[in-house]
Amino acid sequence: xxxSTTGSRLRAVFLGAVLLCASACTTAPHHPQPVAAGRPSSSxxxxxxxxxxxxxxxxxxxxxxxxxxxxIVSTVAVSxxxxxxxxxDSIGGATSLVQFTDHGRHKHTIxxxxxxxxxxxxxxxxxxxxxxxxxxxQDVVGPWKLYAWxxxxxxxxxxxxxEDDPVPTSRALQTSTTAGKVTWAQGIADGGxxxxxxDLVSGxxxxxxxxxxxxPLFAGTTLVWPEAAAPDTPARLxxxxxYGLGAPYDLPEPLRRIGEPQNLxxxxxxxxxxxxxxxxxxxWRTGWADSETIHTTDARxxxxxxxxxxxxxxxxxxxxxxxADLRSHSFTRVTPAYGGSVAFGKAIGVGYPDTLDKGGTETxxxxxxxxxxxxxxxxxxxxxxxxxxxxxPTS
Amino acid sequence: xxxxxxxxxxxxxxxxxxxxxxxxAGAAASAPAAIGSATGYDPYYQLKIQLDRPGxxxxxxxxxxxxxxxxxxxxxxxxxxxTRLGVTPHSCxxxxxxxxxxxxxxxxxxxxxxxxxxxxxxxxxxxxxxxGGYIGSGTWGTSRATAQGWAARVLGTGYPGGSxxxxxxxxxxxxxxxxxxxxxxxxGYYDKVSVGSPYGDYVTxxxxxxxxxxxxxxxxxxxxxxxxxxxxxVGHPNSTIYHFFNIYGYDDxxxxxxxxxxxxxxxxxxxxxxxxxxxxxxxxxSGRQYYW
Numbered sequence: 001x002x003x004s005t006t007g008s009r010l011r012a013v014f015l016g017a018v019l020l021c022a023s024a025c026t027t028a029p030h031h032p033q034p035v036a037a038g039r040p041s042s043s044x045x046x047x048x049x050x051x052x053x054x055x056x057x058x059x060x061x062x063x064x065x066x067x068x069x070x071x072i073v074s075t076v077a078v079s080x081x082x083x084x085x086x087x088x089d090s091i092g093g094a095t096s097l098v099q100f101t102d103h104g105r106h107k108h109t110i111x112x113x114x115x116x117x118x119x120x121x122x123x124x125x126x127x128x129x130x131x132x133x134x135x136x137x138q139d140v141v142g143p144w145k146l147y148a149w150x151x152x153x154x155x156x157x158x159x160x161x162x163e164d165d166p167v168p169t170s171r172a173l174q175t176s177t178t179a180g181k182v183t184w185a186q187g188i189a190d191g192g193x194x195x196x197x198x199d200l201v202s203g204x205x206x207x208x209x210x211x212x213x214x215x216p217l218f219a220g221t222t223l224v225w226p227e228a229a230a231p232d233t234p235a236r237l238x239x240x241x242x243y244g245l246g247a248p249y250d251l252p253e254p255l256r257r258i259g260e261p262q263n264l265x266x267x268x269x270x271x272x273x274x275x276x277x278x279x280x281x282x283x284w285r286t287g288w289a290d291s292e293t294i295h296t297t298d299a300r301x302x303x304x305x306x307x308x309x310x311x312x313x314x315x316x317x318x319x320x321x322x323x324a325d326l327r328s329h330s331f332t333r334v335t336p337a338y339g340g341s342v343a344f345g346k347a348i349g350v351g352y353p354d355t356l357d358k359g360g361t362e363t364x365x366x367x368x369x370x371x372x373x374x375x376x377x378x379x380x381x382x383x384x385x386x387x388x389x390x391x392x393p394t395s
Numbered sequence: 396x397x398x399x400x401x402x403x404x405x406x407x408x409x410x411x412x413x414x415x416x417x418x419x420a421g422a423a424a425s426a427p428a429a430i431g432s433a434t435g436y437d438p439y440y441q442l443k444i445q446l447d448r449p450g451x452x453x454x455x456x457x458x459x460x461x462x463x464x465x466x467x468x469x470x471x472x473x474x475x476x477x478t479r480l481g482v483t484p485h486s487c488x489x490x491x492x493x494x495x496x497x498x499x500x501x502x503x504x505x506x507x508x509x510x511x512x513x514x515x516x517x518x519x520x521x522x523x524x525x526x527g528g529y530i531g532s533g534t535w536g537t538s539r540a541t542a543q544g545w546a547a548r549v550l551g552t553g554y555p556g557g558s559x560x561x562x563x564x565x566x567x568x569x570x571x572x573x574x575x576x577x578x579x580x581x582x583g584y585y586d587k588v589s590v591g592s593p594y595g596d597y598v599t600x601x602x603x604x605x606x607x608x609x610x611x612x613x614x615x616x617x618x619x620x621x622x623x624x625x626x627x628x629v630g631h632p633n634s635t636i637y638h639f640f641n642i643y644g645y646d647d648x649x650x651x652x653x654x655x656x657x658x659x660x661x662x663x664x665x666x667x668x669x670x671x672x673x674x675x676x677x678x679x680x681s682g683r684q685y686y687w
Binding site: 074088121141142166168169170171172174213214215226228231232235262263276277278299300301302303305306317319338339340351352353356358359362 | 630632651667675
């Protein structure tokens with residue numbers, strides 16, 4: 001909830017965006033006044049912006065995570081049904097990784113790093129295994145350790161990989177997890193990266209590719225990553241079957257055509273990515289003949305980033321966080337300004353700052369797709385074209 | 396007031412990350428083909444003699460300012476020179492821009508940082524190249540001699556990828572303006588402005604100064620302070636990140652800022668050149684500083 005004092009300051013700043021909004025304004029969640037002027041859907045986007053329906057704001061209010069006054073929570077993952085969420089939880093400067101259940105009323109501490117150790121950015125979740133990283137320096141890239149925690153309760157947090165002396169050209173650590181497999185790219189001496197696939201059950205670590213690659217991620221049983229011939233040159237998606245341990249996989253044509261995908265996100269069925277200038281959001285899903293444009297923005301003033309996919313819903317963040325509904329070909333704004341989202345299964349976790357002050361409190365909520373009826377349709381909306389496109393194998 | 400104090404009291408490192416949230420994926424972006432040209436080119440500065448600059452130990456003292464309303468005597472003199480040449484911008488508004496010029500840019504000089512903790516050296520080299528300044532060559536350990544290696548020595552950044560250096564850290568943020576003043580080719584001053592808040596005068600002053608510097612052929616630099624779920628530079632993940640970057644131009648009467656990001660070698664999703672809403676960019680810088 002946006003606090004009364006700080007919220008008014010945020011609204012004052014936000015007025016600028018309101019003035020720039022021509023139409024199609026939406027209502028921010030949990031706010032006593034309808035603040036949020038949404039942006040109009042540009043002519044370049046096929047989807048349109050709509051007001052947030054009452055059912056959605058109700059679901060968001062129900063999914064609010066209660067926080068203590070001095071508690072700063074950053075959600076890093078949600079369970080498939082939204083019944084649990086996982087967050088970096090800071091109180092008085094000490095940060096722990098925690099699990100929230102029972103609408104946030106129950107908090108279980110998973111891991112508290114020892115003094116002089118910090119959480120990294122390598123979070124991922126496959127429905128059972130929560131992956132996270134720690135580092136002993138505050139550099140973007142430094143020595144790191146990767147941990148896994150079994151949400152089924154069979155195994156506590158345990159380290160399964162580490163890098164004590166990353167090469168200077170190492171990229172920041174990012175992970176993806178599915179079916180007990182974890183993948184990440186790790187810098188190697190020639191300036192490239194090695195894609196690792198680690199099996200949490202067998203404890204076996206394999207390097208499946210060495211090249212100039214972006215973040216690898218799982219799409220069902222397929223391992224996908226962007227690859228370039230050299231740094232700062234255009235990349236294309238590559239794929240391997242069988243969790244990266246099998247043969248090269250021919251991606252469907254709409255995915256093969258992607259030029260320089262930015263912020264690629266997928267649940268194995270639906271894919272979302274941004275144009276190279278982060279100005280246009282595209283989506284494609286199994287069965288579609290071609291990709292769809294969800295939103296186009298003026299990249300001089302706004303950007304499309306941090307996408308996540310949950311069933312028929314695609315989220316992204318620019319000057320605010322939005323959820324697009326593939327059922328209705330429309331989207332709505334769900335934060336007053338900025339924010340971020342995570343998704344898994346058919347649940348979405350959204351967080352946004354209560355003020356523009358850095359290090360301040362946040363509002364966080366978790367919503368399930370089942371609690372979100374399709375957004376209103378737009379005039380001229382047409383059914384998503386269906387085509388005979390090969391399905392990606394799923395786990 | 397309390398809020399401003401809190402922000403200005405924050406210390407930390409640039410090219411650094413704290414408790415992280417989320418992540419991004421993507422691929423490397425290619426650099427735009429077009430090369431920008433200086434707008435409002437100033438023959439006054441062309442007459443300056445390029446001096447052999449002093450070494451790393453000899454550069455001038457930091458000339459930082461702590462409020463948006465104050466500038467050093469040297470910077471004021473430089474601005475007077477701008478005024479005489481008729482390129483000083485006029486009134487600026489966060490939403491409508493400045494009245495002094497629609498667009499301008501200096502040379503596009505982006506280079507990927509050679510080590511993940513070298514955003515400061517990369518940004519220094521990028522800015523000095525825009526200024527036609529002196530750039531040396533230096534090595535660290537067994538690495539080859541490079542401009543960023545020289546800059547890392549000047550700034551005291553530390554070994555490439557060195558653990559525990561804290562990137563281009565807090566104390567080196569003073570060294571950054573000192574280095575700019577020692578090695579730029581304008582004979583002019585760079586001031587460091589600590590941005591205490593993302594509001595009001597901090598935004599309009601930034602716009603005014605960006606327009607002034609770019610119109611007279613100066614590049615700028617700044618330090619981003621990004622927090623989870625807050626605004627980030629394009630392509631950065633949703634984490635806490637401290638990061639030096641270069642500013643090479645403006646558009647839309649300074650309501651849009653054009654910047655270079657050396658982190659193309661840190662996250663594959665980072666474009667070398669981006670445009671950004673100026674008000675939001677100042678929000679990203681708030682709690683840290685810019686150099687103009």
